[in-house]
Amino acid sequence: xxxxxxxxxxxxQDETMLIRRILDGQTGLFRLLARRYAGQVLQMVAxxxxxxxxxxxxxxxxxxxAFQSLARFDARQATFxxxxxxxxxxxxxxxxxxxxxxxxxxxxxxxxxxxxxDTETDVLLDDTAADRVALMEKAIGMLKSDDQMLLTLYYxxxxxxxxxxxxxxxxxxxxRSRLQWIRKRLAITIKTLERNEGR
Amino acid sequence: MKEDEISRDQGLRLALxxxxxxxxxxxxxxxxxxxxxQRIDAQKTKPRHRRTWLYAAIGAVAxxxxxxxxxxxxxxxxxMECSLAVQKAALRDVTMNAGKENKLPVxxxxxxxxxxxxQERAERQTRPRGKASAAKRKSRSDEHITKxxxxxxxxxxxxxxxxxxxxxxxxxxxxxxxETEYETEIVI
Numbered sequence: 181x182x183x184x185x186x187x188x189x190x191x192x193q194d195e196t197m198l199i200r201r202i203l204d205g206q207t208g209l210f211r212l213l214a215r216r217y218a219g220q221v222l223q224m225v226a227x228x229x230x231x232x233x234x235x236x237x238x239x240x241x242x243x244x245x246a247f248q249s250l251a252r253f254d255a256r257q258a259t260f261x262x263x264x265x266x267x268x269x270x271x272x273x274x275x276x277x278x279x280x281x282x283x284x285x286x287x288x289x290x291x292x293x294x295x296x297x298d299t300e301t302d303v304l305l306d307d308t309a310a311d312r313v314a315l316m317e318k319a320i321g322m323l324k325s326d327d328q329m330l331l332t333l334y335y336x337x338x339x340x341x342x343x344x345x346x347x348x349x350x351x352x353x354x355x356r357s358r359l360q361w362i363r364k365r366l367a368i369t370i371k372t373l374e375r376n377e378g379r
Numbered sequence: 380m381k382e383d384e385i386s387r388d389q390g391l392r393l394a395l396x397x398x399x400x401x402x403x404x405x406x407x408x409x410x411x412x413x414x415x416x417q418r419i420d421a422q423k424t425k426p427r428h429r430r431t432w433l434y435a436a437i438g439a440v441a442x443x444x445x446x447x448x449x450x451x452x453x454x455x456x457x458x459m460e461c462s463l464a465v466q467k468a469a470l471r472d473v474t475m476n477a478g479k480e481n482k483l484p485v486x487x488x489x490x491x492x493x494x495x496x497x498q499e500r501a502e503r504q505t506r507p508r509g510k511a512s513a514a515k516r517k518s519r520s521d522e523h524i525t526k527x528x529x530x531x532x533x534x535x536x537x538x539x540x541x542x543x544x545x546x547x548x549x550x551x552x553x554x555x556x557x558e559t560e561y562e563t564e565i566v567i
Contacts, residue, residue: 207419210416210419211412214411214416218411218412219407222407223402226401226405227402236408236411239411240411240415240418243415302387302388304390305387305388305390305391306388307389312390313390313394316393316394317397320391320395321398331391331395332395335391336395336399363388366391
């Protein structure tokens, strides 16, 4: 554990030195940073942009943006990786909004959200039955792009709320309540889809 | 919160895993880094320094402050000039009126009034005693002088009267002598 944390701090120091040298004019060294993080940036981008070509171009845009605003990076606020993910998320979101229309097929009213209990939501989202999971996939696709990203960062990447708040640039309390709201909304959508399919 | 919820929402996690399978499989082309570096070189952009913007912003704020201060100063000077002009006009009116009353124009010079230090004031406060005695002394000497003058006046008048009487007496004596001399001549 100690060795791991030592390695992390060494990596951070190495990164900080690397960034300093790039800022001093050795721009070729940015290739090292790009090689290290390009895969993660692509994964983040691909969640919003399914086309491989578009995703690669957007990844390049994100890395170029990171290079141009490298002087703004503050190691005290976040790690370089989190900072880079933030840039990747915003670049991908900008690209997505420019080229795709937000699809929201199920209108959810506030009174439905008020009527569904927490227990009912927990049971629905904890169910691993294949047809339920398929409906859940569909329901996730009906969410807004930033809500989809929030779910992915929290449940799939296992990132903390603090990190998510840093990447998506909002306060932690907002994301806590937003997650609860998305869960309820998903539960209602699943129920509605089940009813529509006559289950 | 994270630890508690890690076991929850298993169905949701599964659905998200499936959705992200395609994204996870995506790979970058081999020349990705080269193309990125080419783009960086083509743009010939050095990383933008935040400090440049910071200095520019500070400069702009300082310029605004200077302008504001200059503007405020100008306003105050204008106000001062205005009030001075009003005061001078009032002063001119007063002097002109005074001139009319005396039938002569009076020119009043502007004099600066200096505030004396407190010590001098204290000295001044002690002065009235000396001044009173001096005044007393002065009045006494004045009385003395008037007395002397009166005495001199009296003496002068007495002397004048005496002189007149002496002249009259000698005249009478001369007349008597002439009469006697005339009588003796007649007798002779």
